[in-house]
Amino acid sequence: METCKAKRGFFSLRDCGEPVAKKCALCSRPMCTHHLSPASGYTRCLDCDARQAEQKVAGGTANVNDPSWPYRYRSSYWRTRGYSPIYGGYYYDPYYNDYDFRSFDSDMARRGPSTASDSGDTTGFGDS
Amino acid sequence: MKTMTPLSPEQQRLAQSMLINVNRPIDDVLALLRGLSALDQELTARRKNASKILGVSIVIVFIGLILARKSFGGAHFAHYIVVALTVAAVIAAIASAVMYKRLKKADLTDDLTNSAIPFLTLLREDMNSGGTIHVKIDLRSAAINEKKVKENRPKDPRFTKIIESFFVNPWFSGNVVLADGTRLDWEVIDKLLQRVRTKRNPRGKYKTKTKEKWHVVGGVTVAFPTKQYAVADASADEKRHTIKLKRKVKTDSKGSSAFDVLVDMIAEAYGGVAVARRS
Numbered sequence: 001m002e003t004c005k006a007k008r009g010f011f012s013l014r015d016c017g018e019p020v021a022k023k024c025a026l027c028s029r030p031m032c033t034h035h036l037s038p039a040s041g042y043t044r045c046l047d048c049d050a051r052q053a054e055q056k057v058a059g060g061t062a063n064v065n066d067p068s069w070p071y072r073y074r075s076s077y078w079r080t081r082g083y084s085p086i087y088g089g090y091y092y093d094p095y096y097n098d099y100d101f102r103s104f105d106s107d108m109a110r111r112g113p114s115t116a117s118d119s120g121d122t123t124g125f126g127d128s
Numbered sequence: 129m130k131t132m133t134p135l136s137p138e139q140q141r142l143a144q145s146m147l148i149n150v151n152r153p154i155d156d157v158l159a160l161l162r163g164l165s166a167l168d169q170e171l172t173a174r175r176k177n178a179s180k181i182l183g184v185s186i187v188i189v190f191i192g193l194i195l196a197r198k199s200f201g202g203a204h205f206a207h208y209i210v211v212a213l214t215v216a217a218v219i220a221a222i223a224s225a226v227m228y229k230r231l232k233k234a235d236l237t238d239d240l241t242n243s244a245i246p247f248l249t250l251l252r253e254d255m256n257s258g259g260t261i262h263v264k265i266d267l268r269s270a271a272i273n274e275k276k277v278k279e280n281r282p283k284d285p286r287f288t289k290i291i292e293s294f295f296v297n298p299w300f301s302g303n304v305v306l307a308d309g310t311r312l313d314w315e316v317i318d319k320l321l322q323r324v325r326t327k328r329n330p331r332g333k334y335k336t337k338t339k340e341k342w343h344v345v346g347g348v349t350v351a352f353p354t355k356q357y358a359v360a361d362a363s364a365d366e367k368r369h370t371i372k373l374k375r376k377v378k379t380d381s382k383g384s385s386a387f388d389v390l391v392d393m394i395a396e397a398y399g400g401v402a403v404a405r406r407s
Contacts, residue, residue: 008253011254011395011398012254012307012398014308064241064246064249069246070252077391083398088307102403
């Protein structure tokens with residue numbers, strides 16, 4: 001079964017893994033119901049919504065009850081403060097290349113859990 | 129007090145006691161707090177309306193008294209109208225003053241909306257679905273007698289009286305285990321220096337000015353699981369690397385200072401860890 005390709009978290013990231021409901025109209029990634037933006041009529045994912053409505057970190061707690069607020073805030077915070085969240089999932093996704101992630105296991109992040117190995121010093125997920 | 133915001137019996141009880149101490153799933157905690165925040169916004173709007181009505185009523189009373197005095201002795205219809213309007217304005221002024229006082233008493237701290245809810249909303253993203261969190265919030269004002277630790281009164285208050293009061297308000301704390309196994313404890317203490325200056329001018333009129341200085345002191349303890357994280361400068365036992373951080377922000381108006389301080393400190397703690405390889 002295909003799973004949602006969104007990454008959850010603010011300080012550290014992980015794969016969502018919920019069943020897919022729809023593909024995002026902008027990035028075409030498969031998303032679960034929680035990661036589709038209600039404001040867009042559930043056509044765009046929360047990450048695309050956040051990138052479109054980039055919000056400044058200063059005074060950024062307005063509309064905190066909006067489901068896309070944590071995604072807008074994290075996108076803005078990571079960019080403006082230069083914060084690199086740690087990624088604890090398995091699936092490399094070039095969508096997040098703009099952010100400088102630190103991966104738990106770079107090989108595993110690249111290849112996925114089935115082909116993960118301990119060896120290798122190659123740079124991995126989002127290292128930039 | 130009747131409100132438009134629908135509240136559960138627990139929310140009504142918390143709105144009265146203004147003290148929250150819960151240990152339950154994050155979604156339940158957020159639902160509880162969002163209800164209280166909506167109530168606070170409604171009461172604030174009503175308080176502003178009451179103060180507007182009070183101001184307008186006082187102006188009407190003042191004008192009414194002048195007009196009534198000018199038309200005193202005449203049995204004109206206009207005189208009765210002026211007197212009736214003035215009496216109505218006096219009643220409206222008294223009612224709105226009483227309402228304002230009651231609403232002011234029920235006011236919850238803005239920190240709930242500006243800092244606590246945004247912080248918990250972010251933490252929710254780092255928690256497992258249905259994960260529990262322990263949260264303690266004191267929604268009372270920082271400037272109450274119970275929180276006053278020091279007061280300096282002038283020795284000679286003939287001309288200018290300055291009263292300095294110092295309040296300590298530990299209003300927000302809690303702990304949670306995040307989805308990556310990291311244990312997080314946090315606490316926010318507001319320190320308020322309030323200076324009330326009362327001065328008598330040459331015409332014998334008293335004027336009072338209040339100035340406030342805030343110190344927002346945040347502290348976090350982030351305990352990273354040693355299986356996933358390697359930390360250079362941290363106390364460690366077999367299972368966890370522990371990083372303790374503390375930060376103080378000086379400000380004249382608080383806004384979302386506590387939220388910013390907490391997020392920055394936790395991000396700093398995460399920024400200081402290296403990623404351990406999985407075995």
